[in-house]
Amino acid sequence: MNSEQRIKNLSVPKRKIDVVLDTDAYNEIDDQFAIAYLLKSKEKLNTLALYAAPFYNNNSEGPADGMEKSYDEILKLLKLAGEERPVFKGADRYLPDEKTPVVSAAALDLAQKAREYSPENPLYVVAIGAITNVASAILLESAVAENTVVVWLGGHALHYHDTAEFNMKQDIAAARVVMGSGVPFVQLPCMGVVSAFSVSKQELEYWFSGKTPLSDYLAYNTINEAESYAHGRAWTRVIWDVTAIAWLLNEENRFMHSRIIGTSLPDYDCKYETENPNNPMCYVYNIKRDELLNDLICKIISE
Secondary structure, eight states: OOHHHHHHHHHHOSSSSSEEEEETSSSSSSHEEEHHHHTTTTTTTTEEEEOOOOSSTTTTTHHHHHHHHHHHHHHHHHHHTOOOEEEEEEEOOOOOSSSSOOHHHHHHHHHHHHHHTTTBBBBEEOOOOOHHHHHHHHHTTTTTHHHEEEEOOOOOOTTSSSSOHHHHTTHHHHHHHHHHHTTEEEEEOOOTTGGGGEEHHHHHHHHHHHTTTHHHHHHHHHHHHHHHHTTTTTEEEEEHHHHHHHHHHHGGSSEEEEEEEEEOBOOOTTSOOOOOEEEEEEEEEEOHHHHHHHHHHHHOOOO
């Protein structure tokens, strides 16, 4: 891929595109919003497949259990949305090192799909969890780095004090593989950037509750989760993962601002390494909260 084509692929696509989504859907409440937003954006986004990503927190007993629960949650969201798409199980563990893939149905499917595309007509890979499946596909098939664009919700802003964000810290080896592979890479950092995209209980109740089975589920999930720790106090929840889908829809910077910078790989000490100007990436640095939330509402509550 020449440098001109790489910069073009780091820009928001202007045509209808093919997309696959890699998601740890049971990890939190925001993946569900992102899945719904993707499925409701058919005017531009053709969803080919969804991949279940591993995760480990209080909602799982380990990465494998997190992946299995995410697989089931994806199927539930598809049913609520009245949609059918291929769904593939992903890795049951994180990368053991930067050279060894974790072979899974998801990684194999992405590797196979990538062979059917080109730098001039890339497949868009949106990842909103630990990026193990995507890294594994790159290690299995060099065409993935050449023929796809990877959009990842992961890491924190460059000005933040560390890189210990949930998606990134779970599998730093995978993040280094993807970001260092030369694949056209778009980063949506969490704290300091995407953290601006929050929603309140009152907005969820007013805009989502009781409108459709899908919107009702999203509202209930979020309110129930927040009330479990807020105990009657005021709260907002960041629905992080929506922004990764929104980058694909960001014509004329309507939802966010970004710039081309050199890639800074995350190190194992939770810091970014020195920027490499020879490996450009697209870095999102500002979210237009109200504009994006209004588009999300309109799409989610539509039949």
